[in-house]
Amino acid sequence: MCVTCLVDQFFPEVGIATVNSLRKAGVDVDFPSDQTCCGQIAFNGGFQSEAKKIAERFLDIFEGESYVVVPSGSCASMIKVYYLELFQDDPVLLERAQKLSERTHELSEFLVNVAGHQNIDASYHAKVTYHDACHLLRELGISDEPRELMKSVEGLELSEMQDSDRCCGFGGLFSVKYPEISKAILEEKLRNIESSGADILVANDCGCLMHIRGAMSRQGMKQEAMHIAQLLSPDADRS
Amino acid sequence: MAEVKTAKFKKASSQAVSDPKLQNTLEHVMGHFIEARAGAIEEFGDESWDQMRERASSIKKHALENLDYYLDLIDRTIQKNGGHVHFAKDTQEANRIVLDIAKKAEAKRVIKSKSMVSEEMGLNKALEKAGIEPVETDLGEYIIQLADEPPFHIIAPAMHKTKQEVSELFQDWLRTAPTQDIKQLCIIARDALREKFSTADIGVSGANFVVAETGTVVLVTNEGNGRMTTSTPKIHIAVSGIEKVLPAIEDVGLFLRLLPRSATGQRITSYNTFVSGPKFSTDEDGPEEFHLIMVDNGRLNLMRDPEFREALKCIRCGACLNTCPIYRKVGGHSYGWVYPGPIGAVITPVLTNIKQSKDLPYASTLCGACRDVCPVKIDIPKLLLKLRHMAVEGDSSQRSVSWIERLMIGQWRKTVSTRSSIERATNLARFLQVVVTKKGIIRNLPLPLISGWTKSRDFPALAPKSFAQLWQEKFSEETDG
Amino acid sequence: MVEKETKTDKSDFLQLVREAIGRKTPLLYAPDYPPLKSNYTRQQEKVRTITAKNLARKSKILDQLIENASFAGWNVHRVSDHESAAEKIGEIAASVKAKLAVRTTETILKSVNVDGALRSKKVTPVVLASGRYRSKSDLKEVAFKADLGISGVSFAIAETASCVLIPRKGVARLTSLAPPVFVAIVQADQVLENLDDYFAMVRLQFQKTRGRYPNYTNFVSGPSRTADIEQTLTIGVHGPGIVHMVLVG
Ligand code: SF4
Numbered sequence: 001m002c003v004t005c006l007v008d009q010f011f012p013e014v015g016i017a018t019v020n021s022l023r024k025a026g027v028d029v030d031f032p033s034d035q036t037c038c039g040q041i042a043f044n045g046g047f048q049s050e051a052k053k054i055a056e057r058f059l060d061i062f063e064g065e066s067y068v069v070v071p072s073g074s075c076a077s078m079i080k081v082y083y084l085e086l087f088q089d090d091p092v093l094l095e096r097a098q099k100l101s102e103r104t105h106e107l108s109e110f111l112v113n114v115a116g117h118q119n120i121d122a123s124y125h126a127k128v129t130y131h132d133a134c135h136l137l138r139e140l141g142i143s144d145e146p147r148e149l150m151k152s153v154e155g156l157e158l159s160e161m162q163d164s165d166r167c168c169g170f171g172g173l174f175s176v177k178y179p180e181i182s183k184a185i186l187e188e189k190l191r192n193i194e195s196s197g198a199d200i201l202v203a204n205d206c207g208c209l210m211h212i213r214g215a216m217s218r219q220g221m222k223q224e225a226m227h228i229a230q231l232l233s234p235d236a237d238r239s
Numbered sequence: 240m241a242e243v244k245t246a247k248f249k250k251a252s253s254q255a256v257s258d259p260k261l262q263n264t265l266e267h268v269m270g271h272f273i274e275a276r277a278g279a280i281e282e283f284g285d286e287s288w289d290q291m292r293e294r295a296s297s298i299k300k301h302a303l304e305n306l307d308y309y310l311d312l313i314d315r316t317i318q319k320n321g322g323h324v325h326f327a328k329d330t331q332e333a334n335r336i337v338l339d340i341a342k343k344a345e346a347k348r349v350i351k352s353k354s355m356v357s358e359e360m361g362l363n364k365a366l367e368k369a370g371i372e373p374v375e376t377d378l379g380e381y382i383i384q385l386a387d388e389p390p391f392h393i394i395a396p397a398m399h400k401t402k403q404e405v406s407e408l409f410q411d412w413l414r415t416a417p418t419q420d421i422k423q424l425c426i427i428a429r430d431a432l433r434e435k436f437s438t439a440d441i442g443v444s445g446a447n448f449v450v451a452e453t454g455t456v457v458l459v460t461n462e463g464n465g466r467m468t469t470s471t472p473k474i475h476i477a478v479s480g481i482e483k484v485l486p487a488i489e490d491v492g493l494f495l496r497l498l499p500r501s502a503t504g505q506r507i508t509s510y511n512t513f514v515s516g517p518k519f520s521t522d523e524d525g526p527e528e529f530h531l532i533m534v535d536n537g538r539l540n541l542m543r544d545p546e547f548r549e550a551l552k553c554i555r556c557g558a559c560l561n562t563c564p565i566y567r568k569v570g571g572h573s574y575g576w577v578y579p580g581p582i583g584a585v586i587t588p589v590l591t592n593i594k595q596s597k598d599l600p601y602a603s604t605l606c607g608a609c610r611d612v613c614p615v616k617i618d619i620p621k622l623l624l625k626l627r628h629m630a631v632e633g634d635s636s637q638r639s640v641s642w643i644e645r646l647m648i649g650q651w652r653k654t655v656s657t658r659s660s661i662e663r664a665t666n667l668a669r670f671l672q673v674v675v676t677k678k679g680i681i682r683n684l685p686l687p688l689i690s691g692w693t694k695s696r697d698f699p700a701l702a703p704k705s706f707a708q709l710w711q712e713k714f715s716e717e718t719d720g
Numbered sequence: 721m722v723e724k725e726t727k728t729d730k731s732d733f734l735q736l737v738r739e740a741i742g743r744k745t746p747l748l749y750a751p752d753y754p755p756l757k758s759n760y761t762r763q764q765e766k767v768r769t770i771t772a773k774n775l776a777r778k779s780k781i782l783d784q785l786i787e788n789a790s791f792a793g794w795n796v797h798r799v800s801d802h803e804s805a806a807e808k809i810g811e812i813a814a815s816v817k818a819k820l821a822v823r824t825t826e827t828i829l830k831s832v833n834v835d836g837a838l839r840s841k842k843v844t845p846v847v848l849a850s851g852r853y854r855s856k857s858d859l860k861e862v863a864f865k866a867d868l869g870i871s872g873v874s875f876a877i878a879e880t881a882s883c884v885l886i887p888r889k890g891v892a893r894l895t896s897l898a899p900p901v902f903v904a905i906v907q908a909d910q911v912l913e914n915l916d917d918y919f920a921m922v923r924l925q926f927q928k929t930r931g932r933y934p935n936y937t938n939f940v941s942g943p944s945r946t947a948d949i950e951q952t953l954t955i956g957v958h959g960p961g962i963v964h965m966v967l968v969g
Contacts, residue, residue, distance in 0.1 A: 047645075135607070326734075462946045471894070
């Protein structure tokens with residue numbers, strides 16, 4: 001398992017929920033303790049040499065045969081898609097990246113397609129709405145799996161928001177460099193969340209979650225933002 | 240060349256996002272475009288629509304890879320048809336060709352149908368300077384010509400203007416009575432332009448496609464001004480970017496299916512005009528002279544790089560603008576040149592000045608929505624990433640990233656290079672963040688570069704313990720055992 | 721001359737293009753591109769197949785044209801013979817209170833007695849042709865003054881509800897463009913199923929005439945429209961806002 005840097009430092013509870021939901025699916029989970037970050041922030045910033053160094057380190061740490069499960073769409077995309085681009089001129093690293101790419105899965109997609117758990121034995125009583133994180137949806141083409149999982153959670157009602165597939169305006173560095181534009185985009189997302197009538201916003205990417213949650217708490221919205229793993233853990237239901 | 244204001248992106252975009260009227264218009268119009276497009280492609284189903292895009296993409300790719308051959312073929316065919324083909328390296332040269340033709344014909348008035356390349360050229364200003372009256376005849380273009388503004392959108396140039404504002408422009412320029420009736424506004428424009436149509440000496444049009452095999456300029460229009468422009472004056476001049484080439488006449492069907500659906504969500508536009516030369520001597524009406532100007536203006540800089548070459552496949556449908564979360568907020572003028580939105584952010588820096596346009600490639604969340612709608616499958620996010628890479632590691636004409644950012648990223652890289660250094664750094668931060676944290680959130684992070692973020696959203700505090708620490712405490716024994 | 725000095729020479733320009741592509745010299749042969757390869761005989765065969773297909777599917781194609789044309793904003797009138805076509809056109813002219821109508825001189829307009837039908841409704845019919853006036857601007861003046869334009873078509877395309885208009889002697893460009901109302905007379909055997917059918921035929925024509933190909937063609941696929949003000953659809957800007965398709969047969 002790669003928990004991603006955001007989960008590691010800011011949202012460890014998501015990491016714990018990820019471990020729990022994987023274990024419940026009968027998966028043997030290991031956490032290579034040297035892991036830090038996949039290098040996406042540097043890559044997206046145009047710092048390819050820096051990103052390469054981090055990515056090489058990542059290849060070392062996650063060398064082997066086992067699956068690499070990532071609870072985040074954008075980090076999974078970085079590993080599965082962009083590493084291949086990063087190493088396109090280096091046949092040796094490219095081959096390693098290729099192998100890693102094949103072994104790497106985003107959490108929800110892993111649970112459904114690899115672990116074969118469309119039906120999660122979990123219960124969570126709440127009305128939720130789902131935000132399609134951009135990279136999860138458009139780099140990895142994952143949109144059905146998380147929805148299937150949510151539908152299988154007892155007591156969970158999924159109320160789709162308008163334009164669930166539209167970006168929340170995070171974009172990593174983008175939200176730092178252009179906070180006003182980012183905020184304007186985010187506000188549209190918040191409106192859509194609000195009018196979905198859901199109590200909880202669910203996403204599979206801690207970048208989006210951090211962004212959306214940040215605005216929710218600032219604006220005093222009553223809704224919460226949660227990672228999908230947090231709905232799937234056995235002891236998650238608090239209602 | 241039209242004035243380049245890309246360096247003002249930050250200022251222009253923050254003005255745009257804080258203009259509630261503009262935000263309203265953008266949301267309304269963009270929503271309309273997106274819905275129309277979705278409705279129009281439904282009849283094909285995802286799979287065959289995707290196949291059509293794939294085919295179109297490979298046709299364009301082939302045309303670009305053999306562009307020298309096809310440009311030559313266009314020249315030969317059009318000459319045979321009695322027309323003239325000119326090649327212009329830059330906009331200055333392109334303007335001069337038009338002016339030479341105009342002077343020879345002693346032209347006083349030029350009518351124009353929509354042409355983005357002529358916007359690049361700043362043709363209207365060049366004509367005015369030479370004492371020739373240019374008249375835009377596409378309704379949207381006419382409106383922004385009166386307002387003296389660049390187009391706001393590739394296919395809806397005046398979408399930011401309300402009917403109230405249009406009415407005011409007409410009152411000022413045409414002395415007409417104020418009205419809020421859009422139909423009435425159209426009639427005012429129609430009547431004003433009829434007079435121009437019947438008296439213009441030259442018609443200037445753009446070109447949506449130029450078919451090499453038959454030497455045919457294809458125009459895709461709705462209002463009828465494109466037909467007027469190519470019918471009433473003595474001379475027709477079409478200006479086109481060199482990338483508009485389609486090899487064969489039988490390629491056109493596919494592109495006529497893709498373009499209007501992607502652009503306005505129409506099955507086809509009201510008019511498609513095919514021009515291969517001047518009128519035949521036996522024809523009843525039509526221009527006696529036909530010129531096609533093929534303009535480079537920096538396109539070969541895109542061509543030189545196999546990855547950027549992709550961007551030349553663009554058929555200017557505008558779909559990427561409509562779906563772009565950034566364009567939908569900052570609008571067209573923020574981008575500072577002729578082509579806004581995602582495709583503008585890719586081509587503007589290369590066609591104008593990479594360093595000056597440094598904001599454009601970074602003003603994107605890389606969400607990928609543009610790539611999904613593009614009818615010729617241009618991987619726009621990839622090209623934006625490439626431009627960012629150039630801003631960091633390119634040559635001195637390309638590097639624009641500040642030393643602060645370089646320093647920060649370098650520092651960050653060192654920090655995440657070992658687990659112990661990241662623990663050290665975050666433990667220190669945990670200690671320091673006490674000052675700014677309340678209930679696990681940070682409402683104002685007084686750090687340079689990041690403070691903008693916390694103006695409108697909270698930043699999460701670092702968790703008391705990292706996941707790695709928790710793993711050690713909670714789980715590791717179980718797995719070890 | 722100044723012009724010579726400032727203009728980029730074609731061969732220089734093409735060389736720059738070539739270098740940007742990454743090639744030093746011109747191609748020795750035409751690029752390998754299948755749509756450009758098929759020779760006259762093969763194209764003829766292709767068009768024959770298309771014609772046979774369209775004949776076999778004729779009634780379906782006509783239905784499709786009618787459906788798509790109505791959707792695109794045409795007023796479609798299906799009539800069985802030339803007489804009723806003329807009658808219909810008279811009615812249309814009367815309904816828009818036309819005084820002056822301009823028309824073309826295609827063969828179909830020799831069979832459909834438009835002039836008679838118009839006169840009976842007190843509409844003056846005029847053939848828009850350059851020989852009739854002292855100058856070209858007079859032709860424009862008449863065209864801009866007319867209330868109605870009537871023309872045959874070269875083809876119609878069911879897929880897109882398009883009438884294909886090719887100007888030539890007796891068929892002025894402005895007939896179908898300048899007046900606020902336009903009537904197209906379409907014969908059932910002129911209807912093609914789709915765009916590809918049309919472009920295959922055009923290509924054959926191009927090959928047949930060795931490049932003497934119509935220098936100007938228009939598809940008219942509905943009324944003139946704009947949505948440039950507040951994205952509100954408005955019909956009838958520079959071209960006809962009302963369009964009728966009289967389908968004969
Ligand atoms: S890049 Fe693609 S979507 Fe954007 S305008 Fe060009 S063709 Fe259309």
